[in-house]
Amino acid sequence: MLSYEEIQEKYGIYGESQAIREIVAVIRQVAPTDITVLITGESGVGKELVARAIHGESKRAEGPFVIVNSGAIPEGILESELFGHEKGAFTGAVETRKGYFEMADGGTIFLDEIGDMPIATQVKILRVIETGEFMRVGSSQLRKVDVRVIAATNKNLDEEVKRGNFREDLYYRLRTVNIYIPPLRERREDIPILFEKFVSQFCERNKIAFAGITDDAMQVLISYHWPGNVRELKNFVESILVLESGKVIDANMVRKYLKYDFAQFDYSRNLPIKFGRTAEQADRELIYRALIDIKTDLLEIKNLLGNLADFVSKQISSPLALPEAKIDLKTGNVIENFSLVDMEKRMIKAALDRFNWNKRLAAKALKISERTLYRKIKEYGLEEEKKKNG
Structure with a gap:
């Protein structure tokens, strides 16, 4: 089995x-x-990537991986596409044809957007999952396949079951294991990492150079609400790299290529607020997002304080590590500051220097998100200090 990093x-x-x-x-x-x-x-979060990983690390990895977009196939031919048909089964069936389940025999079938599947077809899906048995359209012969089923949906199937749009028995059969992938706006610390990966892959594939991105531009990316999730971020990266080739990406460029009216959003707290809603809805969304951000910040502060405590402990345990305090002999005042704030600043600067200002690696070493690191760099003026010192 591959390691965590290898699977990624x-x-x-x-x-x-x-x-x-x-x-x-x-x-x-x-x-x-x-x-x-x-x-x-939600759409665009990477459900197919997860399905491919499950298949690729399974004992069926050498077998076929068949993708079926349930919502893209017209209802009238869906069963024929899934289970196949016999010659003459319906008008236009000029030959016998295998369906997707037979094609996936010995491997995995990925039923994407299964929430859009008609109720009548859901019954047959449940049967093939439980017994491996099905019949082609126009045939009375029972066939059997050995297929693993992975399904995906951007719908709330609990609600669809209540509305009578999805079979309850199929729902519980499918969700033996449920993997929920949160939207990008709920895991903003992943945005700089994804940006860096997409840039690297696109530049390598197309033999182009990347001139860099400003801190303000990255902050806009982190603050943006990303309705299209990871797919939108990848498309954005590819567009801006081609259309602004050779230029350093700044905040204005980011706003331009995201093609969104940023006047509708308040970035003072990095909390997107949509207009055109009732005051009650806006307040509820603001409070919800604020609570999420507060929880995230508290966890990161806890990690940072833990790291700081370790750092201070090591400094105290080593008399050579901590320089002697400078004292004004006339007044008795301590000249050099050894407050926790000062120690935090030193620790962050040391991490940045150690990794040659690679913020992703520095944040990882400090066990905080890049978002927090960017904020701390700005708070302590470390960018300006670096430029001043050359």
């Missing part, structure tokens, strides 16, 4: 957020089994 690189599931770490951990657990998996999350 092999299947492109990038990120250092707790959510991504848990998803990769679940992939490593469920992949070797034949258990049915339901992947949920």
Whole structure:
């Protein structure tokens, strides 16, 4: 079984957020089994990547991986596409044809957007999941396949079951293991990492150079709400690299290519607020997002304080590590400041210097998100200090 980092690189599931770490951990657990998996999350979060990783790390890895977009196939031919048909079964059936389940025999079938599947077809899907048995359209012969089923949807299947749009028995059969992929706006610490990966891949593939991105531009990317999630971020990277080739990406460029009216958003707290809603809805969303950000910040502060405590402990335990305090002999005042704030600043600067100002590596070493690191750099004026010192 591949390690956490190897799975990320092999299947492109990038990120250092707790959510991504848990998803990769679940992939490593469920992949070797034949258990049915339901992947949920908004469009563009990377559900297919997770499905590919599960198949690729399973005992079926050498077998076929068949993708079926349930919502893109017209209802009238969906069963024929899934289970195949016999010659003459309907007008236009000029030859016998295997369906996707037969094509996936010995491997994995990925039923994307299963929430859009008609109720009548859901019954047959449940049967093939439970018994491996099905019949082609126009045939009375029972056939059997050995297929692992992974399904995905951007719909809330709990609600769809209540509305009568999705079979309850199929829902519970599918969600033996449920992997939820949160939207990008709920794991903003992954944005700089994904940006860096997409830039590297695109530049290498197209033999172009990347001139860099300003801190303000990265902050806009981190603050943006990303309705299209990871897919939108990747498309944005590719567009801006081509159209602004050779230029350093600044905040104005980012706003231009995101093609969104930033006047509708208040970035004073990095909390996107949409207009055109009732005051109650806006207040509720603001409070919800604020609570999420506060929780994230508190966890990061806890990690930073833990690191700071370790740092101070090591300084105290080593008399050579901490310089003697400078004291004004006339007044008795301590000239050099050894407050926790000063120690935090020193620790962050030391991490940045150690990794040659690679903020991703420095943040990882400090066990904080890049978002927090960017904020601390600005708070302590470390960029200006660096420029001043050359």
